Amino acid sequence: MPRLKLYWTLQIFGWLAWLANEALIYVNTFGWSIDWFIAADLNAAIAILITHNFRKIIKKYGWVELPINKVIPRILISVFVMSVIMALVNIPLDSYLLSEKEHANFWSLFFMLQYIFSFMKPLTIWTLFYYASHYFQRKSEIEVEKVKLESSIRETESKVLRAQMNPHFMFNALNSIRALILEEPEKAQKAVTQLSNILRSSLLADRRKTVSLSEELRTVEDYLALEKIRYEERLQIRKNIYPETLSCQVPPMLLQTLVENAIKHGVSKPVKGGFVSLETKMNGNKVMIIISNTGVLETTDSGGFGLENTAHRLELLFGVESKFKIYQASKDVVTAEITIPIPAQTVEDKENPFAKITQIVNLKV
Incomplete structure (x- = not known):
């Protein structure tokens, strides 16, 4: 009334x-x-x-x-x-x-x-x-x-946070592409396409609250491929992606930001480089996304990794059941865990090219 x-x-x-x-x-x-x-x-x-x-x-x-x-x-x-x-x-x-x-x-x-x-x-x-x-x-x-x-x-x-694009990454990616133009023009062309995809995702990020995990993984793949040009054998990429998780909704650019921080604070520092591991799995009616990398946690919370807003974003979009934590998993491995509740009617995307079982990949771009 x-x-x-x-x-x-x-x-x-x-x-x-x-x-x-x-x-x-x-x-x-x-x-x-x-x-x-x-x-x-x-x-x-x-x-x-x-x-x-x-x-x-x-x-x-x-x-x-x-x-x-x-x-x-x-x-x-x-x-x-x-x-x-x-x-x-x-x-x-x-x-x-x-x-x-x-x-x-x-x-x-x-x-x-x-x-x-x-x-x-x-x-x-x-x-x-x-x-x-x-x-x-x-x-x-x-x-x-x-x-x-x-x-x-x-x-x-x-x-x-979603629209943020690290200017250092852009500078390094363009330099890497420039180095390929004369020696490997086909790879340079592919790298330009990958950089374009990342920029498109970044520009669209503030227009959408969530994207499917499969779409976010495509952005991560493009990002890792460009970083692979720079780090070559110093960067190892491990993936364990389950098909049941691919239709899950996640905040846009979230995984890309986590992976970017993993490389920036972990892989780039050791002389021999390191690895970035990306794993997804189902835990009841929730999806768990686990990102691990070589490195030492600089602070006791996510602030040292520039991820102060991650937990807030997840809670705003998915409620209090969503979780985010980052911790020192072992002496030289840092792990970030994301837990996202999903509707029971989530449809599996088994035909997605990212529906892969555990693999260790050394990308050759």
Whole structure:
């Protein structure tokens, strides 16, 4: 129900219910009269009119946003003023309706205070209820805004990370291609195509939240092929890719970034080079992606590898069941593990060219 419609529903039925109760008390005490019905309707209309205008004042001057020490005096004064107005309407009515049955002085201080305090009870309840509803609404809005802000920040970080292309890699790849142009023009042509594929994936990364694992692996293959030109026999590539995982959705450029860091911080440092291992497997209804490389973990978390946003990206896209961790698997091997939950209806892509069983490859480009 829209909030304004809910407000009027509660406003009308709430006051009618309270005043019906008051009318019953009068009827039980003084007997039935059509005048009680008219008086009750009049009271309901006045109460709705007064509280609705009070609501306008609250909204106009932003009382809901004020600290409690400033709100309480305003509420007390407003409730008292509204009660006085209600009393000034009801005292003449009651003095007229009860003139033949009661001989009390309705305008005495005692009766006036009695009327005022009698109306202060429902008006205070109305005010507290109104403020409570606004408090919970504001609290809910703040939580939603907080979530949206966090999502926006994480999405911005994700876009930056997805679209990031290491300028050193570009420089080295172009130099490697230039060296091949005269000696091995066919390999140079193939390398240009591979670099073009990587650039295309990088440019499209910020337009898509996820891509299939098979598509991401194609980008990784192109990247490794270009790095192989540079490192030659110093770079060994190991793969253990299972067909069941290929349709799994992953953040674009995520694996490429991990592999890039594996080469940058691991393989490029030892004189003899090293290896990069890429493995995927099913673990129940989750896909595990494991990337290992020669090297020593520089920090206790992923920050040293420039992957501070990886866990945030995964959680944003796949929820808390997704996991990312990077650790020192052995003395000279660093391992990064990604766990991604997948829908039960994921279709296997068995005909994909990356559906291979364990292989150790020394690419010759």
